[in-house]
Amino acid sequence: MASKTAGYIEELKSIISEDQISVNETILEQHSKDEGYSPPSLPDAVVFPHSAEEVSRITAFANENKIPIVPFGLGTSLEGHAIPYHGGISLDLSRMNKILEVMDKDFLVKVQPGVTRNQLNKELKKYGLFFSVDPGADATLGGMAATNASGTTSVKYGIMRDQIRDLEVVLANGGVIHTGTLAAKSSSGYSLNGLITGSEGTLGVITELTLKVYGIPETIVAGRATFPSVENAVDAVGKIMSAGVPMARIEFVDARSIRQVNKYSEVDYEELPTLFLEFHGNQAGLAQDVEFTKEIVAELGCKDIQFETDTKGRNKLWEARHNLAYSFIHGFPGKKLMGTDVCLPLSELTGAILDARKGADELGLDGAIQGHVGDGNFHVLLMVDMKEKDSIRKAEEFNERIVNYALERGGTCTGEHGVGRGKIKYQLKEHGSAYEVMKAIKQALDPNGIMNPGKIFSG
Incomplete structure (x- = not known):
């Protein structure tokens, strides 16, 4: 397989316009990384196709010459998915945006x-x-x-x-x-x-x-509920779900996360374990759902619950939640974000989150816990100094602890971030003999191994 050599680039110009191929150092550098902690790696070239027909010509050429192809969107992934560790062509699809x-x-x-x-x-x-x-x-x-x-x-x-x-x-x-x-x-x-x-x-x-x-729903109501403990907050999720309340969103954010949100998003939320909620439906039905939810969370020790019905208020609430990762990235210059991502059965969620907090504290890590707890998915955000070997070691040890806890209880090593480069080592443990079936499918569709090599499968 071609690697870190650009001898094929002149030949590539014969099948696609020269202005769609870049070897500019800045462009290569932009396509060498994502928003996670994985180390960067430069492609040989970045190619910007305009159509499926052009993508077909490029991949056929790459397959014939055994050149790696790595699709690239906006580089917002967190597990190194779009980083070209074997060099080759970074296939930037941003111009196919109709x-x-x-x-x-x-x-x-x-x-x-x-x-x-x-x-x-x-x-x-x-x-x-x-x-x-x-x-x-x-x-x-x-x-x-x-x-x-x-x-x-x-x-x-x-x-x-x-x-x-x-x-x-x-x-x-x-x-x-x-x-x-x-x-x-x-x-x-x-x-x-x-x-x-x-x-x-x-x-x-x-x-x-x-x-x-x-x-678009007729009515949308967003809410924020604070609790005295993690147990109370996560248990409230289970109660709400089992009661059949039709939640559109139900997010857990711990006290450490709220502190960072307050600094970055210029809000003043109480620094306690918090649920961010949203209901979609008609006005009459949602009024009942909101009242029922109030009753449920009150039984779980909810300290305060507030609702937003106007668009501006809802947007401010969810912007604070969505900007959580960026609040850490911008709040710790010089460090890289390591975001864990596991998913478990709802019945195992409270134990998993408590064990994650215990693990972070034992290792002396400044970790923030949040996630889409309505479907059992949670994250821990760690800011890692990539120049300090001990910082990296602790973060990796913590990540392994969280993943193993999830796998041992019927969960998965990643609920949404994907495998990429960062979760390869857990694939066999999670999938067992099914992992060999996956590898057989990969071999059948990509016998030369040119399609994003080194992701999901080692090598």
Whole structure:
């Protein structure tokens, strides 16, 4: 496999316009990293295709010459997914950013992979529709599909895989396939939608997505509830869910996180374990849901609960939650963010969060705990000094503790960030013999190993 050599770049110019190929040092550096802690690595070149046909020509060329191809969206991932550790071509899909068709009567939209979720929602608003998956970052939809993103609204609307009706995918040999149809369900053949979603560019390049969208709710109510302890807050989540309250979002943020939010977002929230809540529905129904929720959290020792119904108030609340990671990144210059990401059965969640706090304290780490607890997913944000070996060692030891706790209780090493480079070592433990099946699929679709090598699978 070609590695760290640029001898093929002149030949590449024969199949795609020269102005779509960059070896500029700044552009290479921008494509050598993501927002996580993984070390950077430069590609040989960055290529900006405009169409699936161009992607097909590029991948066929790369396959013939055994050149690595690493798809790139906006670089907002956290586990090194888009870092080209074997050199080769960083395939930047940002110029493929057209919303191709809004099928409002079918609640579907067809987009190119470089479209961002905010760009899409701005267009859908004209039709009274919205796209539900909200990972926080204004990521590209192609990248969100590649990592099977989710986020704050997954408790009601599901994760990225649940929204995908069809994908156009360019395979390693340059062949182009569609993985689904426009139909709401199918019993025909293997679920290729599910296979490609979350494959992190290791099986092919997503060049078009057909996605499910939703009607904008008549009424939206957001709330913030504070509790005396982590146990009370997380137990309240279980009670709310078991009571059948139709939550759109239910997020846990610990006291350490609230302190950082107050500094960065210029708010003055009480520094206690907190639930951020949101209800979607009609006015009469939501009034009942809100009152029922008040009763439930009161039984769990809730100290205070406040609600926002106007758009400005709701946006301020959720901006504070979404900016949590950035509040740490900007608050600790010179350090890198390591964000753990595990998911467990709801019954195991309280124990997992308490053990995470205990582990951070024992190692002397300044860690903030938050997550999408309505579906059992939580994160610990650590700011790591990458120049200090002891800081890195402690962070990795902590990450391993959290992952092993989740795996031993029927959970997963990653609920939404993906495997990338950072979670490869846990794949065999989590999947057992199924891991060999995954490797066989990879070998069948990418025999030369050019598609994002070194991600999900070692090597």
